[in-house]
Amino acid sequence: MNRSIVAALALALTTAFAVPAMAHETSSTVYPVPAAQFQQKVEARLAKSRARMEAVVAKGKLTPEQAATWRTKADARATRVESEMKKAVADGVVTKDEAKAVRAVAGRGHHGHRGQGGERGARAQKKA
Numbered sequence: 001m002n003r004s005i006v007a008a009l010a011l012a013l014t015t016a017f018a019v020p021a022m023a024h025e026t027s028s029t030v031y032p033v034p035a036a037q038f039q040q041k042v043e044a045r046l047a048k049s050r051a052r053m054e055a056v057v058a059k060g061k062l063t064p065e066q067a068a069t070w071r072t073k074a075d076a077r078a079t080r081v082e083s084e085m086k087k088a089v090a091d092g093v094v095t096k097d098e099a100k101a102v103r104a105v106a107g108r109g110h111h112g113h114r115g116q117g118g119e120r121g122a123r124a125q126k127k128a
Helices: 002-023 035-058 063-090 095-108 108-112 121-127
Strands: none
Touching: 002 035, 035 095, 063 095
């Protein structure tokens, strides 16, 4: 009985450490990707991003001015992404470099500012 428990525990620990290590090695997307598939994926991500933003706005945690600013920034980002996507899908196939260019234009949303400080950040105040 004890051997089976120890063996099960050893197997569980081995699996717990091996699976995450192997998961990072493979990529689900193999390039080049057909343009229609890539375009559908990008449009779905834009729609999901827009839906999340509208959900936050709908909760009423923002003033109307803040909501308008968020919508303006989201529309501007979507326009930049769509123009870069059109360049990428123009020849009917999207390469890995073209996909990277689209992701670079998309940015990281509002999370991209972390750790940069800026003029009003903690680092700027320490310098002053």
